[in-house]
Amino acid sequence: MLNRKIQPTITDAVSFDLKLRTCEQYQLDNKVPVYSMNAGTQDVLMIEWVFKAGNWFEQKNIVAGTTNFLLKNGTSTKTAYQINDHFEFYGAYLNRTCYNETASITLHCLSKHFNELLPVVAEIITDSIFPEEELITYQQNQKQKLSVNLKKCDFIANRLIDEYVYGFHHPYGKYTSTLDYDQLNRAELIEFFKRFYTEGHCTIFTAGKIPSNLQSQLNKYFGALPLQQRAIPHIQYNLQSAVEKKHQIINDENGVQGAIRIARPFPNKHHPDYQKTQILNNIFGGFFGSRLMSNIREDKGYTYGIHSYIQNHMGETAWMISTEAGRDVCEATISEVYKEMEILRNEVVDEDELSLVKNYMLGTVLGDLDGPFQLIARWKNYVLNNLDEQYFYNSVQLIKNTGAEELNVLAKKYLNPEEFYELTVI
């Protein structure tokens, strides 16, 4: 007789022998390092060029982001339209993204087409001209987009909480105004481009079904470029956290929800507490079964979702709680968040809950090791943060072996309400 009350036997994920697939590494003639993950069943390919060209290196707000954005908008031989048409003709996607320390150009394409696409990426890196007309259109459209975003409480909250934690003069804490867009000029973009792309520092990541001649073709188009020759400037920023911890903003008198952000500074990935705290964070607000979700969504129905996470920064970071809650229950939501912190400080997590979270985390890691793009993303994170595969194995061991008492020590150390910045934007 089938007993539906009892869960079938499971293999504890804690007993899995998790292995991180090795990443092949080589260098182009100009010393540009390439990391390659040859895996997967579909004939698709991803190539990412990562430059040390994030907003860390800009002298003026949004220069790095604009330079990155306009990389597709014209070279001395191709218009923006011709560049886009070229990639789109082959069903390829060329995206660019600017982060704090780095900025990327990412190509996704069918493996069979890569050879037609590489020379144009090389052209973009060496010969972008940032036409004035393109800059003007960009300024206009970005300002319009900003005007819409400024109506959203979550957008405002995300900007302000970072400012409180890091200070507006820190790359992690600054944000963009209409005036910043108005003050951009073409000469600055060209200068930033030359210094941080054409003559910048580049690391290449490739993944998917890797064609056998990819290495030689990468070397052909990128191995002779003047990359990696000039030193990366050493720039130091100091944290200037806000003095006042609690903030309330009314952005929309008629708003029916409040965006709540509660955050505290937290050390970077190299700190001994970092990986263990990920376990505590999962229990607190890191997944659907977390305490914040169980209490504030699944028991009280105050919100569609509430999450906590440690921001993914290379330098100092922040531990953040984030939610949008009904306007009349914002205060109640915040007080429940602090109650959950208090419980984690005062009570040791029981074994049952801890083992569930460990199994969940390891199951997620196993799923994350599936597929070439997920694998290269993990490797990229390690490489760019000066970590290696030992970090992965340490992390797995920590998930398996960390005890409830150790988590309680971390909760007492980090989950103190007086150290958190608190913001509600309605």
Next chain:
Amino acid sequence: MIEYNRFTLDNGLTVLVHEDTATPMAVVNVLYDVGARDEHPNKTGFAHLFEHLMFGGSINIADYDEPLQRAGGDNNAYTTNDLTNYYCQLPAQNIETAFWLESDRMLSLAFSEKSLSVQRKVVCEEFREHYINKPYGDVWKQMRQLAYTVHPYQWMTIGKELSHVENAHIDDVKHFFFKHYRPVNAILVVAGNVRTEDIKQLAEKWFGPIPMGDKYIRCLPQEPVQDLARRLTIEAAVPLDAFVKTWHMDARLNKGYYTADLITEILGGGASSRLYQSLVKEQKLFSNLDCYHFGSLDAGLLTIEGKLVKGVDINKAEQAIAEQIAQIQEQPVSIAELTKVKNKTESVIAFEDMSIMSRASSLAMYELMGDASLMNTELEKYQEINPQDIVDYSKQIFRESNSNTLHYLAK
């Protein structure tokens, strides 16, 4: 080519198995043949609210998520106007836990009052977060009401209004469950590191004993051909004027659907598309512009929508779109341009098929449409379309009388 095996249990449950030994994981995907289109006009948003309730405990299992997480698994679900889909992924050796959980909630929910009262609130917050507390959040509420006079696509999956969700009663929940959530109305897809023989045994063991239920026969009012253009102007507290226009297009399996899909790519797919190049870059009338459709199973809407550059007259912007449409109706696309959008389609399909989760949900979706094997012939249908098809279909759908225009103006 996505391979699979298919069998049907005695209670009518269709099961598909897609074996992939390259992954350590398995996906269990259960699709129920019910969506927002099957709701009563006075009880909208119910299919989606119900999706939330499916996590509120089943007849023998108090909590769905916890045992799955303990087995190293994760899950989610989504509701569309056409269907409701549940999926979980977990290490393949623990797959029986997914069978245990999914079969128990197909057998019967616990119908907990507490779960209903909490999820009503959660869904109302979801409603507020996405559709009330966001600028332009009600555009699709307005457009659906304008474009559909009788077909239930006239409301969004979240529901017409908050009160419908707030008033949901436990009797509604029970009725809905036993009408739609029966084996005969479901498709189970298992993908990943599994063997069909094992899945057969597990399916018989866990799903086999569930009563078949009655096959849900869908008979929805079909939208009549629209023969008069409809227009609506709204003023709202938004920073920019927005323009939205839709035209009725074919249902999912018709040839016209595939043609419409390529037309949206020609007009609005990417930064080299016609609308973007002409109206954003050259004429600078719009700051962003999109052309798309929702891929709905019944006859859907081809949509062009964008935000106007400040100071631009909306009638002038509309005229400029009309000129682009006239062009696609009158001049056959070049082979190069047609090849471009077909190449893109090939690429989209290849990238979609990378994960077992996506393969599993696609198989379920195509099986719902009639046959999972359609998944493997999809690209051919696009390849068959020629320049004249594009002209003909553009003439057919881009008639003013077949259109619905919304001017969403900044107050």
